[in-house]
Amino acid sequence: MFIFEKKLEFPIKITKPDARLAKIMLEQYGGGDGEWGAAMRYLSQRFTMVTPEAKATLNDIATEELAHEEMMGTIFYQLTRGLTKQQIIDAGLDAYYVNHGLGVYPCSAAGVPFSASALQSKGDPISDLYEDLAADAAHL
Numbered sequence: 001m002f003i004f005e006k007k008l009e010f011p012i013k014i015t016k017p018d019a020r021l022a023k024i025m026l027e028q029y030g031g032g033d034g035e036w037g038a039a040m041r042y043l044s045q046r047f048t049m050v051t052p053e054a055k056a057t058l059n060d061i062a063t064e065e066l067a068h069e070e071m072m073g074t075i076f077y078q079l080t081r082g083l084t085k086q087q088i089i090d091a092g093l094d095a096y097y098v099n100h101g102l103g104v105y106p107c108s109a110a111g112v113p114f115s116a117s118a119l120q121s122k123g124d125p126i127s128d129l130y131e132d133l134a135a136d137a138a139h140l
Contacts (some may be wrong), residue, residue, distance in 0.1 A: 009067045014078035019091030022079035023109045026096070029072040032105025032118025033135045039065035044132060045128040047082040054125065073104040 018097035028034045043061035049055045080102045081095075088097050097112050120131045 008071055008074060010071065011072060012074045012078060014075065017082045017087065018079050019058065019083050019087045019093055021074050022032070022083075024091055025072055025076045025079060026107065027109035029069065029076055029116040031108040031112075032034040032115075034106075034108075035065050035072050036106045036114050037119050038062075038135065039069060040116065041121070041132060044119070045125075045132070048121075048123045048128070049125050061073050072083040076104050078104070 030036050039062050042065060044059035044060045046055045046062065049058060083093075083102070089096055096105075096107070099105075099111075108114075119135070120128070122128055122131070
């Protein structure tokens with residue numbers, strides 16, 4: 001089960017808006033291989049792991065990814081707070097802004113909404129773990 005502490009894992013205090021960096025953080029928040037996808041991937045795949053230890057490990061990793069999701073959302077929010085219309089347009093966030101204002105919405109930097117089709121759960125522990133490695137390597 002999850003325990004929620006009403007504080008971020010690491011404090012985030014961004015005081016200067018930065019629309020371009022916000023767009024990058026948006027990808028990490030809601031892109032197919034971002035934190036949202038990682039949490040859903042691990043939570044879905046844990047059920048077919050063959051040992052209790054493997055199930056527990058994937059559950060722990062998923063919980064950690066949810067903490068990362070909260071941090072990425074906080075970063076995006078703080079980076080977009082106080083942006084001007086021109087900064088939004090210059091960073092290419094205008095289409096996002098039209099649809100979501102400066103709300104935190106899980107989508108890629110290109111504006112594609114998060115979809116479970118971005119992740120896989122095959123029911124085969126080896127296939128699933130390889131898929132996890134590939135998704136995590138996409139950030140390197």
